[in-house]
Amino acid sequence: MSLAGDGMGLALGGLRRLASSELLDRYGLRERVEALVQSSTRNGFTAAVGAGRQFAKASKAINGGKAARQAPVEGGGKVLFDLTPDEEQQMLVEGFVDFAETHLRPAAREADDGCATPDKLRAMATEMGAMVLGIPSDLGGVVDERSAVTSVLALEAMAAGDMGLAAGIMAPAAVASALSLWGDADQQARFLPAFTEDNPPTAALAISEPHPLFDPTVLRTTARREGDELVLDGVKALVAHVDRCDLYLVAADLQGTGPALVLVEAGTPGLAVKAEPTMGVRATASGELLLEGVRVPAANLLADGAGEVYSELIARTRIAWAALAVGTAQAVLDYVIPYVKERHAFGEPIAHRQSVAFTVANIGVELEGMRLATYRAASLADQGKPFAREAAVAARLAEEKGMQIGSDGVQLLGGHGYVKEHPVERWYRDLRAAAVVDGMVLV
Template identity: 50%
Template sequence: MNLNPTGLGLAVLRRVAANPWLQRSGLGPRFDRLIYHGSRAGFAAATAGNRAFKAARSLSAPGRPPGVDPAGVFDLTPTDDQAMLREAAARFAGERLRREATDADETCAPPADLLDEAAGLGLASLSVPEELDGAGAEHSAVTGALIAEALAHGDMGLAVACLAPVSAANALLRWGTGAQQAAYLAPFAGEQPPAAAIAVAEDRPLFDPLSPATTAGRRGDQIVLNGRKVLVPRAADAEFFLVAAGEADGGVGVYIVERSAGGLSVEPAPGMGVRGAGTGSLVLNDTTIPAGNRLGGDDGCDYPALLALFRLAWCALAAGTGQAVLDYVTDYANDRQAFGEPISHRQGVAFAIADMAIELEGLRLAAWRAAALADAGKPFTKEAAIAHRLASRHGMAIGSWGVQLLGGHGFVKEHPVERWYRDLRAVGVLTGAVCL
């Protein structure tokens, strides 16, 4: 019998675990857990490395988000399901993301076990129709915003890493053809959902996402892509990418590019902030893909709407990280003593914290309003642009105030505020990566 290295190692562990002395000593359960996690990690690596994106079944028509039934009253009170999802995301952010954030920022990569746990939350399966064995839940931009905000309260970079595959699934749900959903969306409902990412940003001055330098040209029954994308989350382990590229008619299309595509290479490219997302660059040099990999097929996707959903996702991330800054600074100001009293008793400090809270509430509500319009099927691009402007401007200001209010402590890595400030700077700079 031939065993691969993973199988051989697990066979040895099983033999050790069966040792009677080990069971009597009380160490048996530990080895059982080791075998479980080892087999899970091994099979996960094998699945990711050898996954073939082929449709296991065909769809007569692509599944689309059912949308939200408008109540006729503007009410952003979370439903019971939304509150449950937000609570689960907040618990995961507090227990796992916050604890791993510093190391991830230093290594510029998210921990593999954390990503595995994030996939286990099943957020991506919410975007998979029931016909493809997914949760088939009511797709809601407001729900996505609540989840993104809760995760970013733990750490923005790791939140982006966790949400990158979910964002790709959301785009496939909204605009993918039946064949694309059967091949690329269905795996998100499985036990080992694929790692995926959206690639939009480019490294050139005054980059306009509506006029990318990356190009897509038709060659027979294939598409040839050329260009360079930067700050792509999870670039090192993503199994496929959704790449925005300019087309011959002046429009912009989004293309599904598998990692195995010829002419595609990935380079590490950490940035100033969101370093825990493991950002990298994609280099497309005559990268050839099937013509059927154009998102939405001949009809394409609603690219302006996709950009608006990008903006709303970054607004939600800014709200979560801004709340983390506000919470930390408030506790610090109440505990820090100067001249025999907490520094929060000083009007200059108290007023600054109050301004942070006011601006945070404003940008959060603007994002929720735009997301609610999207859920109702109404135009929302203008409202998304307004919310993004507030988030990029005031989110950065909240981070700056946080650093200043901590004084010298705000400038050192002993406190997380300097990292949150760097992350909040990304809101006004990055395009793409995360989509509601």
């Protein structure tokens, strides 16, 4: 990853090297310096966001009417397969891990019960740069190169705090990333600047539909051309923040073309919403979006309805859900290990039981497989190489192994796994979402 502000990266890198020095222990300064590093990681990244926005205001006018894009990651031709986060990515991850542990985990139960993502948490994530990870630096983003891996790391870190909150926070960023990847210059100029402000709009991908065995390539929502307008009809399901969105990116079958993506602003005549609380990821406040004769300018068609763009979007959403599943599965593993060591039955820790130990070990093994497949797919996407197959593999592992890890977590806690006093029942419900939700988040 390459941050737009290289000076910030150098400064924080110096602090990190200082924190690793043995001299700190000798003089009793370690806790003070580590706290400084942690604070600087968060605040420094926020400063980079601000600098990027100021630069964007000066550069938009000289963009020459050409859409801005993040550059492919350099080194795509290397033979070695190395997914080790670079120093800047590691700093970002540490910031989001702290955010997840300090703020998301404590708020998760109330958010799940209330079916809402607190505005305070969304504002904090925006300050940390979550909204602009996929936006080119000359339009107000903070990353010069494509950032699927960086987005995966952020999603994983936040999902370890709570998957529902992570998905709810990052749902608007999915629309911003789609505009950055495929929007033309006019679409970027019209919609993207708002996402770089301190109070970004609420936006959502609208891909899924409410019928059995939904296939994202076979859409019942339709779009047809009438003059210089598109007319949309249909029903979309599992749309995040459905009742408070300012902008929707709707998947529809474009007459004579096939699946395509259309930008629809809230308040457009013919739009209606319906709340529909779900079993898991309830903090996303998802529901149905009803479109009846909705008319939008033909200019709102993303990438001229290119089929390959729609296919790539679906692959990128699969990577995103795999990342969320990895983070939640890691939370399960981190919770059950101390539990089985401390929980006693028949005079000894239940961890001494072979069946328990084997189950915990199997969670760890499957989790590493999920993580590696997810990172690999994201890395290929950043390099501009084909990645649909790898995204499908990562999604399949997230569906099967993630759900099994959630079930095993509940089983290992016995009766405690069934009550809300322990978070594993919520993680189990959330992990099932990876098998049923299309869209919502994107890398």
